[in-house]
Amino acid sequence: MVRGRVIALSVTDVRFPTSSDQHGSDAMHTDPDYSAAYVVIETDATDGLKGYGLTFTLGKGTEVVVCAVKALAVHIVDREFEEIVGDFRRFYRQLTSDGQLRWIGPEKGVVHLATAAILNAVWDLWAKQEGKPLWKLLVDMDPQKLLSCIDFRYITDALTEEEAYDMLKHGKLGQKEREEQMLKNGYPAYTTSCAWLGYSDQQLKELCVKALKDGWTRFKVKVGADLPDDIRRCKLVREMIGPDNLLMLDANQRWDVQEAIDWVSKLAEFKPLWIEEPTSPDDILGHATISKALAPLGIGIATGEQCHNRVMFKQFLQAKALHYLQIDSCRLGSVNENLSVLLMAKKFQIPVCPHAGGVGLCELVQHLILFDYISVSASLENRMCEYVDHLHEHFKYPVTIKKAAYMPPQDAGYSTEMKEESVRQHRFPDGGIWQKLISGQNV
Numbered sequence: 539m540v541r542g543r544v545i546a547l548s549v550t551d552v553r554f555p556t557s558s559d560q561h562g563s564d565a566m567h568t569d570p571d572y573s574a575a576y577v578v579i580e581t582d583a584t585d586g587l588k589g590y591g592l593t594f595t596l597g598k599g600t601e602v603v604v605c606a607v608k609a610l611a612v613h614i615v616d617r618e619f620e621e622i623v624g625d626f627r628r629f630y631r632q633l634t635s636d637g638q639l640r641w642i643g644p645e646k647g648v649v650h651l652a653t654a655a656i657l658n659a660v661w662d663l664w665a666k667q668e669g670k671p672l673w674k675l676l677v678d679m680d681p682q683k684l685l686s687c688i689d690f691r692y693i694t695d696a697l698t699e700e701e702a703y704d705m706l707k708h709g710k711l712g713q714k715e716r717e718e719q720m721l722k723n724g725y726p727a728y729t730t731s732c733a734w735l736g737y738s739d740q741q742l743k744e745l746c747v748k749a750l751k752d753g754w755t756r757f758k759v760k761v762g763a764d765l766p767d768d769i770r771r772c773k774l775v776r777e778m779i780g781p782d783n784l785l786m787l788d789a790n791q792r793w794d795v796q797e798a799i800d801w802v803s804k805l806a807e808f809k810p811l812w813i814e815e816p817t818s819p820d821d822i823l824g825h826a827t828i829s830k831a832l833a834p835l836g837i838g839i840a841t842g843e844q845c846h847n848r849v850m851f852k853q854f855l856q857a858k859a860l861h862y863l864q865i866d867s868c869r870l871g872s873v874n875e876n877l878s879v880l881l882m883a884k885k886f887q888i889p890v891c892p893h894a895g896g897v898g899l900c901e902l903v904q905h906l907i908l909f910d911y912i913s914v915s916a917s918l919e920n921r922m923c924e925y926v927d928h929l930h931e932h933f934k935y936p937v938t939i940k941k942a943a944y945m946p947p948q949d950a951g952y953s954t955e956m957k958e959e960s961v962r963q964h965r966f967p968d969g970g971i972w973q974k975l976i977s978g979q980n981v
């Protein structure tokens with residue numbers, strides 16, 4: 539039962555000094571401090587439940603997003619929670635249509651990341667009030683109700699509400715069996731944690747040995763800064779993992795279109811399944827060109843982690859510019875907008891392989907991909923969810939990985955809540971960790 543009036547929203551700049559060990563590094567982000575604009579919403583209900591939400595950022599970017607969250611807060615504070623989730627499409631539109639703030643978007647960039655942080659907190663609270671993990675709240679939801687959370691504006695030329703309804707109705711068939719299957723075996727995952735760009739060859743080897751021992755069979759390697767380095771690192775990883783395990787490459791937008799084609803052709807001998815973000819995330823036709831050129835080599839295109847809204851995804855799908863669609867729980871407008879992308883991917887028959895390289899992204903996106911499998915795609919073919927092995931210890935409900943698969947979370951909510959002590963220590967700039975770093979002490 540939905541209840542309470544929202545009486546407060548707070549937002550905190552939380553940063554982890556991951557760059558000091560090169561965790562998370564890639565060809566474009568060479569000093570990534572994994573960070574979050576962390577939102578907490580409170581209501582006047584007597585249950586004491588709070589909603590926790592975040593969006594993923596890197597270091598300095600966080601303070602800008604924090605400002606945007608504060609600017610948007612006026613739309614949610616002092617509202618009945620029932621009024622928000624009871625007509626979620628309306629609320630989503632209100633938040634994304636603020637007459638002054640939309641000028642610095644619309645539905646992209648800082649203001650959209652802020653929207654994601656706030657809405658993620660709303661979904662967390664809604665799931666908690668219903669006493670269910672978010673994936674289960676979605677799976678159990680009536681199709682009409684689910685659709686009422688989605689803003690279809692700008693995508694009806696690709697997917698109508700009626701088509702989406704039919705898909706969700708159809709998705710009910712066999713849903714119970716798929717849910718049981720997930721509870722037993724989990725959702726298949728791949729790891730990116732063996733081969734961040736700043737890791738040494740020795741680190742790469744040791745991490746591959748450990749990952750293989752832990753049962754991982756799918757590996758992603760960062761590329762794009764230096765071709766001879768890429769050839770050496772891909773050779774090393776391919777030798778370590780053998781011919782049958784999967785290898786994916788990620789360039790994080792480093793190249794021009796022709797440069798991408800030339801560079802990746804030189805890595806084709808290592809049999810990568812995909813090249814991720816070969817060029818600008820906004821260059822839909824460029825991706826289509828790269829896709830055509832690399833198809834004879836059997837290399838697909840993956841993208842999405844910086845695809846800023848459903849309209850971009852629509853065009854990527856229409857232009858046949860990607861083979862693997864990488865939703866992100868914190869870049870799009872939360873669950874609402876991700877639902878629309880999952881449904882478009884289903885219509886265009888493109889597998890969804892979520893992005894999770896960041897703090898908290900694994901915790902959140904597991905819910906979306908579980909819902910996708912159980913209620914929308916009903917397929918595991920060519921599908922896997924990213925996993926990175928960092929910072930889970932700071933979450934109250936961290937992910938559980940078994941045999942290289944995400945096991946469905948059981949606690950109510952969206953797994954977004956961080957431990958209070960972690961927030962206190964990592965708050966920027968006054969948290970203990972940052973005070974020590976700023977004053978030059980070892981941490």
Ligand SMILES: C[C@H](O)[C@@H](O)CC(=O)C(=O)O
Nearest residue numbers: 562563564567570894895
């Ligand atoms: C800066 C992030 O670590 C980025 O490299 C993550 C990424 O591209 C991925 O996980 O994929």
Ligand SMILES: [Mg+2]
Nearest residue numbers: 788814815843
């Ligand atoms: Mg990536």
